[in-house]
Every structure is written in C-alpha cells, then in structure tokens.
Amino acid sequence: MKIAVASGKGGTGKTTVATAVALTLKKGVFLDADVEEPDAHIFLKPEMKKTHSVPIMIPRVDYSKCDFCGECAKACAYNAIAVVPGKVLIFDEVCKGCGTCTIACPQRAIYEIPREIGVINEGTANNGAIHFFEGKLNIGESATTYLIRELKKFADTNEDVVIDAPPGTSCPMLEATKSVDFVILVAEPTPFGVYDLNLSLQALKDTGIKMGIVVNKYGIGNDDVFRLAEKHDVPVLMKIPFDRGLAAAYSMGTPLTEAKPEMIPEIEAMIERIKSIAGGAA
Numbered sequence: 267m268k269i270a271v272a273s274g275k276g277g278t279g280k281t282t283v284a285t286a287v288a289l290t291l292k293k294g295v296f297l298d299a300d301v302e303e304p305d306a307h308i309f310l311k312p313e314m315k316k317t318h319s320v321p322i323m324i325p326r327v328d329y330s331k332c333d334f335c336g337e338c339a340k341a342c343a344y345n346a347i348a349v350v351p352g353k354v355l356i357f358d359e360v361c362k363g364c365g366t367c368t369i370a371c372p373q374r375a376i377y378e379i380p381r382e383i384g385v386i387n388e389g390t391a392n393n394g395a396i397h398f399f400e401g402k403l404n405i406g407e408s409a410t411t412y413l414i415r416e417l418k419k420f421a422d423t424n425e426d427v428v429i430d431a432p433p434g435t436s437c438p439m440l441e442a443t444k445s446v447d448f449v450i451l452v453a454e455p456t457p458f459g460v461y462d463l464n465l466s467l468q469a470l471k472d473t474g475i476k477m478g479i480v481v482n483k484y485g486i487g488n489d490d491v492f493r494l495a496e497k498h499d500v501p502v503l504m505k506i507p508f509d510r511g512l513a514a515a516y517s518m519g520t521p522l523t524e525a526k527p528e529m530i531p532e533i534e535a536m537i538e539r540i541k542s543i544a545g546g547a548a
C-alpha cells in the first residue's frame with residue numbers, strides 16, 4: 267500500500283503524521299518528497315548510505331549551425347530561452363529540461379548537457395527496517411516536480427510506502443500524491459487550516475484517490491474542519507490533541523510515537539481503516 271501525507275500549507279504536522287505512520291508500520295519505504303525543505307530525517311534519524319545525483323538535460327547551442335531564427339524561444343513554455351541578435355540566452359535555473367527546444371530547432375543546432383538540480387539521499391531507519399529516501403532540491407532550482415518524479419521511482423516496490431508530500435496544492439503536491447492508494451490530509455482546526463484543507467480537497471477530488479483527514483492540534487479553533495470533512499464526505503481518521511509538551515518534543519526531533527506512545531493504538535487503527543477504505547492489503 268502506498269500512502270501519501272499532504273497538507274494545504276507547511277507547519278500543520280504533515281511530517282509528524284508521515285513519520286508516525288512509518289514508525290507504526292515499523293518497516294517499508296519512506297520517501298521525503300518535501301524536496302525544498304526535507305525534514306523527516308529529524309524524526310526518523312536514518313543512517314545515510316548513498317547520495318544519488320539527479321541531473322536534468324539542459325540545452326546548449328552549436329553556433330556553427332544556429333541562424334537565430336527564434337523557434338527555440340517560441341517553443342519554450344517556461345521562458346527559459348531567449349534569442350537576441352547574435353546570441354541565444356539560456357536561463358539554466360528556469361529550464362525544466364523538457365527537451366522541447368531541441369525538437370523545435372530546425373537547424374538541429376541544440377545539443378544537451380546534464381546539470382544537477384538536486385540529490386536523493388538514501389539510508390535506513392528503525393534499525394534497518396525502513397528504507398529511507400530523501401529528495402533535496404539544490405538552492406535556486408525550479409525543477410521540483412522532476413526531482414519528485416525521480417524520487418518516486420524508489421516507491422516501485424511491493425513493500426508499504428509512506429510519502430511525505432510537499433505542502434500546498436500545486437504541481438509538486440499533485441506529483442507526490444499521483445498513483446498512491448490513499449492520501450492523508452493533515453489540517454489544523456483553525457480558519458486558515460480549514461481554508462487550506464478545502465483547497466487540498468478541491469485539488470485532489472478529481473484524481474479519484476481515496477482520502478482521509480487527520481486533525482492536528484485538536485482542541486484549538488472550532489468544529490468547522492469536521493463540517494468541511496462531512497461536506498466532502500471524507501472521513502476524519504484521527505485527532506492529535508493540542509499539547510505544548512508535544513511541540514517541545516517535536517522541536518527536539520522526538521517522533522509522535524515516542525512522545526505520545528499511548529497514541530500508537532490509534533495510529534494502528536487508522537492504518538487498518540485506510541487499508542479497508544483503499545481496498546488494499548499491506
């Protein structure tokens with residue numbers, strides 16, 4: 267079973283829930299797909315074994331063939347290439363490595379070279395039982411979705427997989443949750459939390475992926491989050507009570523399963539419910 271954990275914004279407890287699910291499952295594969303700010307390693311404390319470089323292929327121009335026709339710039343949907351008199355300007359950090367300009371060039375003047383946009387760190391956690399992968403985008407890079415796609419190749423396994431998705435509702439989150447069996451949406455019961463949860467539910471509803479909600483910091487705010495869940499017919503799977511002690515534990519890298527071991531049966535029950543909703547078995 268592949269479970270992604272997402273949230274409409276950062277700081278809602280998404281990584282807390284993802285790591286708690288992984289540690290309750292005890293074994294399997296964990297992917298930290300929050301590639302701009304991966305922090306699951308703080309809770310899972312993996313022993314890192316390898317680093318895989320992730321390059322994209324970016325264009326370069328053979329000026330002996332180029333006639334400055336401008337077709338490459340017209341074809342680029344990301345404005346990563348511009349043609350000025352006597353020069354083709356390529357903005358490497360904006361380039362997504364899609365190869366469209368290479369195909370569009372009538373003179374076959376474009377060739378491609380590799381450029382690293384980030385890395386995937388690989389290791390093991392929970393005494394070797396959890397295979398841990400963490401995507402890390404290089405600073406200033408924009409090919410977030412590409413790196414997540416490369417990271418998700420490690421989800422191609424028969425083991426249980428937990429994916430810590432990037433926050434928000436745009437392409438990186440949709441890429442991280444694509445083709446999973448279930449998405450856990452983590453939300454706080456505050457007006458902002460409800461607003462962001464609504465955006466996440468809207469973004470995912472057309473994918474047909476089964477979803478459930480974990481309410482974090484239960485006890486603050488009001489009941490709007492439950493009303494929204496009911497309106498969308500999405501079950502609330504678990505509530506994590508608001509607790510200052512928990513916040514202090516997280517700040518020291520203590521996972522939920524250690525900070526509040528009495529919640530483990532609830533997490534186990536949530537996983538069983540997810541399996542029955544998604545119709546898959548581990």
Ligand code: SF4
Pocket residue numbers: 327331332333334335336337338339349354370371372373374375376
């Ligand atoms: S499409 Fe090819 S020939 Fe035309 S400007 Fe771009 S690189 Fe040069």
Ligand code: SF4
Pocket residue numbers: 323324325341342343344345346347360361362363364365366367368
């Ligand atoms: S590879 Fe794609 S994104 Fe990069 S310059 Fe060419 S068309 Fe634009």
